[in-house]
Amino acid sequence: MLAPREIDEYILPTERRVIRVRVHWSTLLWDMTQTALALGLLVAIQRYVPASLVLDNLTWYAGLVVVVRLTIIVMLWWVERIVITDKRVMLSTGIITHNIGMMPLGKVTDLTFRRTLTGRMMGYGTMVIESAGQIQALNQIDFMPRPEEIYEALAELIFGDKKQTRSHLLSKPKR
Numbered sequence: 001m002l003a004p005r006e007i008d009e010y011i012l013p014t015e016r017r018v019i020r021v022r023v024h025w026s027t028l029l030w031d032m033t034q035t036a037l038a039l040g041l042l043v044a045i046q047r048y049v050p051a052s053l054v055l056d057n058l059t060w061y062a063g064l065v066v067v068v069r070l071t072i073i074v075m076l077w078w079v080e081r082i083v084i085t086d087k088r089v090m091l092s093t094g095i096i097t098h099n100i101g102m103m104p105l106g107k108v109t110d111l112t113f114r115r116t117l118t119g120r121m122m123g124y125g126t127m128v129i130e131s132a133g134q135i136q137a138l139n140q141i142d143f144m145p146r147p148e149e150i151y152e153a154l155a156e157l158i159f160g161d162k163k164q165t166r167s168h169l170l171s172k173p174k175r
Helices: 004-010 025-048 053-079 117-122 147-159 162-171
Strands: 017-022 081-085 088-093 099-104 108-114 124-131 140-145
Touching: 017 140, 017 147, 025 053, 025 140, 053 088, 081 147, 108 147, 117 124, 124 147, 140 147
Parallel strands: none
Antiparallel strands: 017 081, 081 088, 088 099, 108 124, 124 140
């Protein structure tokens, strides 16, 4: 599994990591709900259907598949990282096939974020990063945690005064 420090191997010696976050945990809610409902259904089948060896085996293996599925989804969420350096934005995903989407900050022409009512209540938003004339590998990040904080840091890196940006970012704690 990709540890947080291993994502730093993709950072060049000439750049500095500013922000490293994981996609918001609320992306797991639907999968956890499905797992709970499936396990509840399997328990109900075990309880209310007459016992048989075949049924016991089928429900046990179905429960195992449901739990393994959720485990894999949580592992994929765990390794997915959003990394912002002073030169680029990267999205790292995948366990077996590792993918890194990247956009240089010099190509960014517009930066916006959106928050739904649910996003405001739970603390996530969607960050849209646009570049001149082409769709980049990384143009929209859904379920970005603390979007205002990240938006301000990115805007300062992209559009702010370079001297002020460096001193301001050095005083902020890294996450």
